Amino acid sequence: MNRPIRVLVAKVGLDGHDRGAKVIATALRDHGMEVIYTGLRQTPEMVVNAALQEDVDAIGISILSGAHMTVFPKIIKLMKEKNMDDVLLTGGGIIPEDDMKLLNEMGVGKLFAPGTATTEIATHITDWVKQNRNF
Numbered sequence: 645m646n647r648p649i650r651v652l653v654a655k656v657g658l659d660g661h662d663r664g665a666k667v668i669a670t671a672l673r674d675h676g677m678e679v680i681y682t683g684l685r686q687t688p689e690m691v692v693n694a695a696l697q698e699d700v701d702a703i704g705i706s707i708l709s710g711a712h713m714t715v716f717p718k719i720i721k722l723m724k725e726k727n728m729d730d731v732l733l734t735g736g737g738i739i740p741e742d743d744m745k746l747l748n749e750m751g752v753g754k755l756f757a758p759g760t761a762t763t764e765i766a767t768h769i770t771d772w773v774k775q776n777r778n779f
Contacts, residue, residue, distance in 0.1 A: 647678075649773050650700040654682040654691045656707065656715045664737070664758070665706035671762035672704075672769070688718040696726060701773045702753075704765075705735035712739045712747065720751045732772045736760065 653669045655662050662684055669679045680698050682691065695703050703723075707715060712735075719733060736756035739747070744755045754768055 649677045649702070649770060650680070650698060651677050651702045651704055651769060652680045652682065652691065652695045652698060652700045653704045653706065654686045654694075655684045656686050656688060656691060656705055656719075657709055657711050658685065659707060659709035659711070660684055661708050662706070664708070665704075668704060668706065668736075668762065668765065672766055675763075675766035675770070677766070677769070688715060688722055691719060692722040692726060692728070695723075695728065695731060700731060701777050702732035702734060702769050704769075705733070705737075707735060707737040707739065710738065712737070713743055716747050716752045717750055724751075730776055732769065732776070734765075734769065734772075736765070 651672055653665050655665050669681045672679050682694055691703060723731060723733060732753045734753040739755055747755060753772065756765055
């Protein structure tokens with residue numbers, strides 16, 4: 645496949661702080677990825693539908709609101725219903741380590757805490773896509 649990795653970056657729910665999501669979107673673009681940023685106040689359904697329409701390789705959710713234990717399971721459920729097993733669901737924000745482990749067990753990919761180097765995030769997405777998406 646000779647196209648750039650496509651990543652959808654989204655803010656779900658009422659969380660209005662999007663600076664981090666914009667920083668990540670820019671950093672991923674700088675790493676050669678094609679980034680679709682959906683903006684604020686998305687629903688899980690909107691995110692999954694946009695990911696399907698855009699044929700993305702990965703979905704990145706930025707969450708600071710504390711709703712991660714509601715948002716991520718809902719997105720995983722919708723992705724499974726739409727047979728999106730070959731799309732990475734990742735993200736970051738204010739997520740306690742114990743919750744990160746629970747979410748990983750549910751099928752969410754690696755989650756990143758504030759302050760994670762953007763190169764680490766880009767490398768993780770690139771490696772996952774190469775292993776799981778026939779690149």
